[in-house]
Amino acid sequence: MLKDITLGQYFPGSSLVHKLDPRVKFILLFCFITALLMARHPLTYAGVLVYLVSAIAVSRVKPKALMKGLRPMLFIIIFTALLNMFYTPGEPLVSFWVFKISAEGIQRAVFMALRLLMLISATFMLTYTTSPIALSDALARLLSPLAKLRVPVHEFAMMMTIALRFIPTIIEETDKIMSAQKARGADFETGNLFRRAKALIPLLVPLFVSAFRRADDLAVAMECRCYRGGEGRTRLKQLHMTGKDTLTLLGSLLLLSGVTVLGRLGWFLP
Amino acid sequence: MLEARQITYIYGAGTPFEIKALDGADFSVSAGEFAGVIGHTGSGKSTLIQHLNGLLKPHGGQVLLEGRDIWDKGNKMRNVRFAVGLVFQYPEYQLFEETVEKDIAFGPKAMGLSEIEISERTAEAMELVGLDKSIAAKSPFDLSGGQKRRAAIAGVIAMRPKVLVLDEPTAGLDPSGRREIMSLLSAYRKQSGAAVVLVTHSMEDIARAADSLTVLSRSKTVARGSLNEVFHNRETLTQIGLDVPAVTRVLLRLRSLGLDVDTEAYTLEDAIESLSRLRAGNHPVAAETTSPPVGGTPPQEENKRGLTFNSPLGRGGRESDGVVSC
Numbered sequence: 001m002l003k004d005i006t007l008g009q010y011f012p013g014s015s016l017v018h019k020l021d022p023r024v025k026f027i028l029l030f031c032f033i034t035a036l037l038m039a040r041h042p043l044t045y046a047g048v049l050v051y052l053v054s055a056i057a058v059s060r061v062k063p064k065a066l067m068k069g070l071r072p073m074l075f076i077i078i079f080t081a082l083l084n085m086f087y088t089p090g091e092p093l094v095s096f097w098v099f100k101i102s103a104e105g106i107q108r109a110v111f112m113a114l115r116l117l118m119l120i121s122a123t124f125m126l127t128y129t130t131s132p133i134a135l136s137d138a139l140a141r142l143l144s145p146l147a148k149l150r151v152p153v154h155e156f157a158m159m160m161t162i163a164l165r166f167i168p169t170i171i172e173e174t175d176k177i178m179s180a181q182k183a184r185g186a187d188f189e190t191g192n193l194f195r196r197a198k199a200l201i202p203l204l205v206p207l208f209v210s211a212f213r214r215a216d217d218l219a220v221a222m223e224c225r226c227y228r229g230g231e232g233r234t235r236l237k238q239l240h241m242t243g244k245d246t247l248t249l250l251g252s253l254l255l256l257s258g259v260t261v262l263g264r265l266g267w268f269l270p
Numbered sequence: 271m272l273e274a275r276q277i278t279y280i281y282g283a284g285t286p287f288e289i290k291a292l293d294g295a296d297f298s299v300s301a302g303e304f305a306g307v308i309g310h311t312g313s314g315k316s317t318l319i320q321h322l323n324g325l326l327k328p329h330g331g332q333v334l335l336e337g338r339d340i341w342d343k344g345n346k347m348r349n350v351r352f353a354v355g356l357v358f359q360y361p362e363y364q365l366f367e368e369t370v371e372k373d374i375a376f377g378p379k380a381m382g383l384s385e386i387e388i389s390e391r392t393a394e395a396m397e398l399v400g401l402d403k404s405i406a407a408k409s410p411f412d413l414s415g416g417q418k419r420r421a422a423i424a425g426v427i428a429m430r431p432k433v434l435v436l437d438e439p440t441a442g443l444d445p446s447g448r449r450e451i452m453s454l455l456s457a458y459r460k461q462s463g464a465a466v467v468l469v470t471h472s473m474e475d476i477a478r479a480a481d482s483l484t485v486l487s488r489s490k491t492v493a494r495g496s497l498n499e500v501f502h503n504r505e506t507l508t509q510i511g512l513d514v515p516a517v518t519r520v521l522l523r524l525r526s527l528g529l530d531v532d533t534e535a536y537t538l539e540d541a542i543e544s545l546s547r548l549r550a551g552n553h554p555v556a557a558e559t560t561s562p563p564v565g566g567t568p569p570q571e572e573n574k575r576g577l578t579f580n581s582p583l584g585r586g587g588r589e590s591d592g593v594v595s596c
């Protein structure tokens with residue numbers, strides 16, 4: 001059941017999207033979100049939607065997997081859409097009690113829902129097609145100029161890599177300890193909030209103990225391999241921008257800025 | 271008593287990471303029986319036994335406890351958990367209470383027993399696993415590895431399950447620790463009359479303690495039955511890279527050399543007895559044993575070790591490990 005958490009989950013594959021330089025993917029996600037937030041005109045919405053859908057199609061990420069990731073967010077999306085629907089001023093089409101629904105309201109609600117859906121899907125696309133290690137690597141490289149300002153970029157990246165690396169391990173461990181305690185009659189599922197919180201003790205204590213043990217082991221292992229911080233550290237897997245990466249980057253930037261600018265212009269025209 | 275029929279289980283069903291851990295595996299244990307489960311790493315042993323107390327729900331097949339499907343509606347799963355006690359691999363990592371005593375009492379407490387009954391069972395379980403009363407008030411984290419393991423086993427024994435299932439309880443222990451665990455299991459079975467299911471990699475442990483044996487390979491049950499039934503079918507075992515116990519290999523070798531020995535001996539003691547019976551009776555080609563056989567195979571090594579060092583039914587033989595294949 002814990003395995004169902006798709007937080008930052010990675011689905012390996014060999015599509016163009018998977019093989020893209022993770023830095024490029026980061027930049028594209030950033031540009032995509034910018035374009036999305038700047039969108040006013042239906043044309044821009046259509047443009048970014050087509051862009052996202054084709055990216056999903058190329059990546060061969062199953063829509064089902066995407067849906068699974070979206071499900072927990074569905075409540076927020078619907079809630080936001082409803083708020084927008086009822087609170088957008090305009091000529092009411094239907095009205096009952098204190099609620100008034102206007103054409104503008106419906107349009108706002110649809111766009112708002114679409115915007116959130118696309119925002120979340122695009123983020124998931126990044127984490128679904130990029131391994132956690134590649135992600136933190138890319139982030140470290142993109143942020144490396146900050147090191148000049150004494151921002152501990154390397155330490156930050158290392159912490160993130162380790163955290164990401166150990167999420168599955170700890171989930172597995174949680175599963176295991178939970179099973180072991182269930183075998184002894186522990187009950188994690190029933191009772192009021194207080195009882196449930198108390199029921200977590202047999203799970204949390206062993207989990208913390210083992211997390212500390214693991215951290216200790218890892219520190220020793222790192223020291224044994226002469227880890228001494230980021231200075232002068234080289235990488236096993238260098239990130240290289242290939243022709244495909246550059247092409248995708250330029251093409252996407254052109255497309256996204258194109259629809260944004262066109263949409264903006266369209267907004268000022270009647 | 272407890273039976274698993276045609277269990278199929280898939281980890282990560284519906285994701286790209288599907289792993290079929292079990293594919294129609296069978297298992298059964300009758301009341302009071304000592305059943306062994308053996309198989310290579312990744313063959314699905316741990317997965318199978320987690321079905322026995324309903325921790326995993328099979329994607330196919332059923333688990334019957336006293337003739338009743340444990341997944342039937344109206345069946346209280348917690349009662350199944352109390353009837354089938356499961357000790358996980360490395361159970362010491364599940365200890366959490368302030369004192370050893372409290373930790374062992376966790377199971378009985380969950381069963382809703384009275385204070386008196388709980389402390390009685392705790393004391394009994396501690397004695398059974400050989401933990402001294404003086405450590406009852408100690409923190410479980412201050413115990414040695416072997417003591418922790420025994421405390422964890424006591425935590426399950428204290429629930430007095432009708433079937434005690436253990437996943438490699440001797441993993442990572444030294445020979446004397448292993449021996450202690452194995453003898454406490456036999457003692458527990460004798461005292462309580464409960465059935466014991468032991469998952470292990472050691473053919474010797476099985477030979478010494480078990481009545482029946484289930485062999486798993488690649489998610490399937492490939493052999494099942496009494497020790498005699500399984501060991502008679504040596505080809506099945508060797509095909510999947512296992513073999514009969516080392517002493518039995520020696521006896522089989524002796525027989526192939528023309529000595530009329532009883533090859534249904536699986537422990538050192540039985541083998542010695544079988545050989546001494548031979549000495550008492552007729553000894554047709556006794557000279558064969560001392561003449562070096564062609565090739566000088568490993569069984570011959572075992573043979574020497576067994577016969578020269580262990581005549582007074584010693585402990586040495588128990589340390590030999592059955593997984594060595596030749």
Ligand SMILES: Nc1ncnc2c1ncn2[C@@H]1O[C@H](COP(=O)(O)OP(=O)(O)OP(=O)(O)O)[C@@H](O)[C@H]1O
Nearest residue numbers: 281282289291309310311312313314315316317318
């Ligand atoms: N929680 C899990 N999630 C995904 N796959 C798993 C999980 N547990 C086990 N598996 C897989 O299922 C298969 C069977 O594993 P299992 O633990 O049952 O083997 P085993 O016979 O107990 O091995 P071992 O002797 O090493 O303990 C293996 O291929 C393993 O990788």
Ligand SMILES: [Mg+2]
Nearest residue numbers: 315316359437
């Ligand atoms: Mg196992």
